[in-house]
Amino acid sequence: MHKKIYTFCFICLIALFSGCSKSNSPTSPNGGSNNNLSQPTEVRITAVKILGIPWADVYGVGWDLFTGPDIFWKLRAGSTLYLTSQVIYDISSANLPITWSGNAFLLSNWGQTYTLDVYDFDDVSDSDLIGSVSFSVNGIKSGNGFTSLYTTTGSPGTLQISLQLEWK
Secondary structure, eight states, rough: HHHHHHHHHHHHHHHHHHHHOOOOSSTTTSSOOOTTTOOOOOEEEEEEEEEEEBOOTSSBBSSSSOOOOOEEEEHHHHHHHHHHEOBBBBGGGGSEEEEEEEEEEOOOTTSSEEEEEEEEEOOOOOOOEEHHHOOHHHHHHHSSOOOOEEEEEOBBBOEEEEEEEEEO
16 A cells, blocks of 8 residues: 555656756746747837927027927938828927827838938928938847837937837
């Protein structure tokens, strides 16, 4: 009888310890296993946020004569225009940051340099370029990993923009 109990306990211990092993697989930030996670293959801009702008042009003159600038942006790659935002009128520093969100834009070419140009809208004449920010998905990924918020400074240096990103 004792021999059967010892044999049964021995088999249970073998089964218990053979199921345990140290895993060398990577872990997610919350400590769980990443075995079922794959690298993202898509990234979309879900929101654009302007954190700071120059309040005067290169001549030291404000963007609008009596009010604050009327801000909008265009997303392009080279001369190809992909997206133009709505205008937000008469902004002041108290209005910052300003966020545009809505339809997500797929950044399909990860090696492509995209440029986000920020403008002051003018009814009577051409809109004035306030500044630009250039980026590529590969550049974002190499410097920040698969971050959901990418913040960068443009030209001029007082232009600061954040992109809300969604990786899939």
